[in-house]
Amino acid sequence: MKFIGVIAAVAAPLGLALMSTTDDYKGATLESVLDKGYLTCGTFASVPLLGVTNEDGTREGFEVDLCTAVATALGIDVQFVDADSTTRFTFLDDGTADIVCRGSTNTLTRRNDLGKHFAPTTLFDGQGFIRLTGSSATPTDGSSTICVNGGGDTPETWTTTLINLMSYAVEGNQIMSMEDGEAFSNVLNGEGCDLYTTDKSALAARQSAIDDPSSMEILTDTISKEPLACLSAGPDDMMNMVLDAVINGLIVAEEHGITQDNVAEYCSDPSQLDAPEAQRLVGADGFLGGLPGEALSSTFMCEVISKVGNYAEIYERNLGSVITRDGTQNAQYGEGGLLYGNPWA
Numbered sequence: 001m002k003f004i005g006v007i008a009a010v011a012a013p014l015g016l017a018l019m020s021t022t023d024d025y026k027g028a029t030l031e032s033v034l035d036k037g038y039l040t041c042g043t044f045a046s047v048p049l050l051g052v053t054n055e056d057g058t059r060e061g062f063e064v065d066l067c068t069a070v071a072t073a074l075g076i077d078v079q080f081v082d083a084d085s086t087t088r089f090t091f092l093d094d095g096t097a098d099i100v101c102r103g104s105t106n107t108l109t110r111r112n113d114l115g116k117h118f119a120p121t122t123l124f125d126g127q128g129f130i131r132l133t134g135s136s137a138t139p140t141d142g143s144s145t146i147c148v149n150g151g152g153d154t155p156e157t158w159t160t161t162l163i164n165l166m167s168y169a170v171e172g173n174q175i176m177s178m179e180d181g182e183a184f185s186n187v188l189n190g191e192g193c194d195l196y197t198t199d200k201s202a203l204a205a206r207q208s209a210i211d212d213p214s215s216m217e218i219l220t221d222t223i224s225k226e227p228l229a230c231l232s233a234g235p236d237d238m239m240n241m242v243l244d245a246v247i248n249g250l251i252v253a254e255e256h257g258i259t260q261d262n263v264a265e266y267c268s269d270p271s272q273l274d275a276p277e278a279q280r281l282v283g284a285d286g287f288l289g290g291l292p293g294e295a296l297s298s299t300f301m302c303e304v305i306s307k308v309g310n311y312a313e314i315y316e317r318n319l320g321s322v323i324t325r326d327g328t329q330n331a332q333y334g335e336g337g338l339l340y341g342n343p344w345a
């Protein structure tokens with residue numbers, strides 16, 4: 001057995017006890033972000049609740065807030081770039097976007113063939129279908145036309161929605177590829193699509209924004225797992241680290257009840273928080289957990305929470321009135337859900 005030390009010694013500030021190892025990591029994207037002084041984030045321009053451009057040019061939505069959280073952590077502004085289902089990947093390659101938060105499913109192919117890095121899941125979703133209320137169309141009736149956002153000419157950039165649909169629909173069902181907004185209004189106005197399929201969050205979001213939401217219904221079928229997450233260019237370890245930490249920090253903050261209202265108080269005196277993990281999250285003893293100190297201050301999560309709130313606050317503000325969280329996969333793990341912040345240690 002090895003003697004480790006008396007408790008007082010073990011409790012020495014973790015941040016000071018660990019050596020930084022980030023010198024060994026690649027960081028071209030992060031470097032260029034810091035040089036230019038703003039973060040470009042590829043996101044939605046017109047999907048209700050998830051990402052919408054207002055008349056004054058500002059954006060709002062769940063994914064938009066995640067973009068803002070990352071920029072705030074770095075102490076810089078965010079510039080939004082409209083990313084569609086294909087450009088969300090290519091923009092990371094050509095530098096048009098530094099990160100992307102845009103309803104993107106974390107898959108093996110996207111990680112390996114496209115070489116993208118996915119942050120922790122921010123929305124546990126699944127693919128569903130919407131139709132006019134009273135319609136009997138189903139994806140397996142062998143006669144309905146199903147409209148879907150296909151996502152480009154090459155299979156690498158196809159949406160998971162198209163790929164899933166191709167193996168789910170049956171002979172006789174017709175698949176039509178078009179932009180989501182078009183597919184949705186096509187069903188709504190009875191213009192050729194009997195069903196529109198995509199992630200259920202987007203179905204509910206679009207349904208909530210029409211004049212009479214009861215004129216459409218979402219089928220109970222959920223045909224896939226769609227863990228939606230922000231992403232960054234794979235080879236850039238430093239940007240990946242920052243992205244992961246911010247998303248994880250939002251989840252951990254919720255767990256410890258650190259909110260937009262109380263964060264300033266906790267940050268000025270972390271000892272008011274009982275859990276050591278919560279104290280570290282608000283920067284006690286300069287803890288940074290090996291994150292790049294040239295990009296982040298030890299209180300970066302204080303700035304983030306003060307700007308956008310914790311995960312629950314972001315969810316409630318944007319999705320809460322339309323997509324129930326309680327009792328779903330999007331609840332915290334302590335409440336039966338899948339949302340689990342990795343230890344801030």
Ligand SMILES: N[C@@H](CCC(=O)N[C@@H](CS)C(=O)NCC(=O)O)C(=O)O
Pocket residue numbers: 046047084085103104105149158159160161179180181198199202226228
């Ligand atoms: N999560 C799937 C589907 C992504 C997708 O196509 N989502 C729809 C619904 S949020 C979309 O991008 N719509 C764009 C729009 O409606 O403008 C994926 O990553 O491939």
